[in-house]
Amino acid sequence: MRSIWRTLDVELWRGVLAIALAAAVNGASFGAIAVAAGLPLWVPVAMSVLIFAGGSQYLAVGVVAAGGSPIAAVVGGLVLNARHLPFGLAVGDVVGRSWPARLLGSHLLIDESVAFAMAQKSPERARAAYWACGASLFVAWNTGVFAGALAGRLVADPDALGLDAVFPAVMLALVLPVLREADKLRPAMLGAAIALATTPFLPPGVPVLLALGGLLTVKNARVKNARVKKKEAM
Amino acid sequence: MTIVPILVLALGTFAFRFGGTLMRDRVTMPDRVKELLSTGAVVLLVALVATSALAKGQGFAGWALPAGVAVGGVLAWRKAPFVVVVVAAAATTALLRLAGVA
DSSP states (O other): OHHHHHHSOHHHHHHHHHHHHHHHHHHHHHHHHHHHTTOOTHHHHHHHHHTOOHHHHHHHHHHHHTTOOHHHHHHHHHHHHTTHHHHHHHHHHHHOSSHHHHHHHHHTOOHHHHHHHHTOSSHHHHHHHHHHHHHHHHHHHHHHHHHHHHHGGGSOOTTTTTGGGHHHHHHHHHHHHHHTSHHHHHHHHHHHHHHHHHTTTSOTTHHHHHGGGGGGGOOOHHHHHHHHHHHHHO | OOHHHHHHHHHHHHHHHHHHHHHHHHSOOOHHHHHHHHHHHHHHHHHHHHHHHHEETTEEOOSHHHHHHHHHHHHHHTTOOHHHHHHHHHHHHHHHHHTTOO
16 A cells, blocks of 8 residues: 555545545435435445445436336346446456455446556556555445435535536546547547447447447457457457 | 345446456457557547436436536646546536526
């Protein structure tokens, strides 16, 4: 942990703390919504500790609150979280090699920790940023959910505070430097277009996965071979 | 909702995360595949930005949200500190909503 403190600069820690604060408020809102939907206190708390993927938690509670079956809630959540597999493939060597590090580090794999790791120049900084972001957001999210579930309806609407703009803005800030490379920009733009075009017609999570079709713009015979291998591996 | 669906969703999600990181460790990949995987992660992140900035559920999110994200994006492009990006994005969206912009 001490090496993480030393490796990361103040600016990066400020960034992590800013999104952790937003995650805490967002978590409080999730906790409050779950309790307001009639679920007992332990449900949002257990979900946040064990699943630790906000989007799928909102989705699952929403499905159940709307009278849907738990099976539909689980399937929808799993589809939404399927992107964690390619994320794990991309940042696997950042997580660490020992079994405890790999088990704990995998649980801290979220969009934000992946984006923070990908934005770093050196492997040491990527590892430090991944753990700093993942651990901070785990603490912030779970604290927020617990507080929100206790406070119930008292929590303000996070949308009125504009907190739903924090997640996309943070992600955008983190990927912008990488997008200056043309071989990343082209597939990313096509992928985003695919995701947006299919969003009105497909269940949540699927459009983002389809965005991987943007990789088709990576032109190279040997890369094409590699893609076939990757598909087999998946 | 009982404990069973929560555990199934938790285990399934962990399997995605752990499976990806383990596969990265166990399978020796040529540099081109590693490059393709990291491009794939960037593609997924940008798709998340696009959908979470423009859509709520399956519909359009309204103008306040993408406007806030755009302000944050421009500030990030101009190398503003991270905290400024976060606060400006949220404040822009919140103020636009306060002013009645959906």
